[in-house]
Amino acid sequence: MGSDLSIVNSARISYNRDSKELDYKDERLIKYLLKNKHTSPFEHVLFTFNIKTPLFIARQWMRHRTWSFNEISRRYTDENIEFYIPKEFRLQKDDNKQMSSEEVLSETESFLYHSEIRNQCLISLQIYSEMVSKGVAREIARGILPQFMYTNFFGTVDLHNLLHFLELRTHIHSQHEMRLYAIAIENIVKEVVPITYKYWKELKEE
Numbered sequence: 001m002g003s004d005l006s007i008v009n010s011a012r013i014s015y016n017r018d019s020k021e022l023d024y025k026d027e028r029l030i031k032y033l034l035k036n037k038h039t040s041p042f043e044h045v046l047f048t049f050n051i052k053t054p055l056f057i058a059r060q061w062m063r064h065r066t067w068s069f070n071e072i073s074r075r076y077t078d079e080n081i082e083f084y085i086p087k088e089f090r091l092q093k094d095d096n097k098q099m100s101s102e103e104v105l106s107e108t109e110s111f112l113y114h115s116e117i118r119n120q121c122l123i124s125l126q127i128y129s130e131m132v133s134k135g136v137a138r139e140i141a142r143g144i145l146p147q148f149m150y151t152n153f154f155g156t157v158d159l160h161n162l163l164h165f166l167e168l169r170t171h172i173h174s175q176h177e178m179r180l181y182a183i184a185i186e187n188i189v190k191e192v193v194p195i196t197y198k199y200w201k202e203l204k205e206e
Contacts, residue, residue, distance in 0.1 A: 002045030071153035
């Protein structure tokens with residue numbers, strides 16, 4: 001909801017003015033607002049995303065408490081359970097406890113773990129399904145399902161907080177899988193608010 005024009009008009013409401021179309025002065029105003037951290041006009045542009053991601057990425061995402069979330073609950077449904085199976089396995093970075101490195105396991109080892117993880121996920125799903133079929137409550141049975149299970153949620157955030165999210169999650173120190181989602185979102189932002197995006201990128205690179 002909203003556009004570059006929404007940002008301009010929410011800033012100009014102070015003077016009881018608005019614009020019908022963006023012009024050069026409006027563009028300069030957006031740059032001024034970004035540069036001087038006048039953040040509230042950017043809060044009037046809202047994004048809602050429907051996100052399918054593994055649980056371990058969703059939990060990182062939901063640490064961003066400026067977002068509003070509504071997520072699928074395995075207390076209510078036992079349908080359409082899917083798993084993310086990595087194709088390659090990055091090694092731990094020697095000088096950073098939280099990051100992976102560019103190095104990966106050999107193809108042979110990766111194939112082995114890929115197969116083992118797939119089997120483990122299928123076994124967990126089988127046990128889960130058996131428990132549910134015997135009447136075990138879904139809220140208990142779900143505990144057997146692994147972190148590789150996909151979840152699905154709606155996330156809503158204003159542009160100001162979304163830009164902060166992108167600064168953090170497109171950074172090289174962010175987890176690779178998380179960074180891929182952030183890059184995809186950045187491409188959407190670029191289309192919706194191209195003027196804001198242009199100046200945000202310029203200011204980031206200064």
